Amino acid sequence: MSKILIVEDDEPVRTLAARALERDGHDVETAEDGELGLDRIRHNDGGYDLVVSDIRMPAMDGIEMAKAAARLFPKLKIMLVTGYAEQREQAEDLRDIIVEVVPKPFTLAQIREKVRLHTR
Numbered sequence: 300m301s302k303i304l305i306v307e308d309d310e311p312v313r314t315l316a317a318r319a320l321e322r323d324g325h326d327v328e329t330a331e332d333g334e335l336g337l338d339r340i341r342h343n344d345g346g347y348d349l350v351v352s353d354i355r356m357p358a359m360d361g362i363e364m365a366k367a368a369a370r371l372f373p374k375l376k377i378m379l380v381t382g383y384a385e386q387r388e389q390a391e392d393l394r395d396i397i398v399e400v401v402p403k404p405f406t407l408a409q410i411r412e413k414v415r416l417h418t419r
Contacts, residue, residue: 300324301348302328302343303347304336304350305317305320305352306329306332306333306353306356307329307353308353309353310331316410317329323414325418332357333356333359333360333361333364335358336364336368337368340371340372345374345375347375349377349418350365350368352365352379352380354379354381354383362389365393365396365397366393377396377397378398378399378400378413379400379401380401380402380405381400381403382402382404
C-alpha cells in the first residue's frame with residue numbers, strides 16, 4: 300500500500316496510529332518530533348505517500364516541519380493533527396502545503412479513513 304510517516308511526540312498516540320495503519324497494509328515509519336520527522340523526510344528524499352504530523356511538539360512543531368518539507372519536496376502530501384483551535388487556524392494559512400487539518404482527539408477509525416482518502 301502506501302508509505303506513511305507519523306510525526307507525533309505522544310508515544311501512545313504515535314504507536315496506536317502506526318499499528319492501526321500497519322493493519323491496513325501501509326508501510327509506517329515514525330518520528331518523535333518535527334526535527335526527526337524532517338530528517339526522515341530528507342533521508343527518504345521525500346518518498347512518503349503521506350506525512351501525518353501533530354502540530355504541537357517540542358524542538359520543531361508540525362507547522363515549521365511542514366513548511367521546510369514543502370520547500371524541499373513540494374509534491375509531498377502532509378496532513379496535520381491538533382487539539383488546539385488556534386493551531387488549526389494557524390494551519391489554515393498552509394492550504395497550499397497541507398492536505399487537511401484533523402482535530403484531536405480522533406478515533407483510530409477516523410485517522411485510518413483520513414489516510415485512506417489522501418493516499419489514493
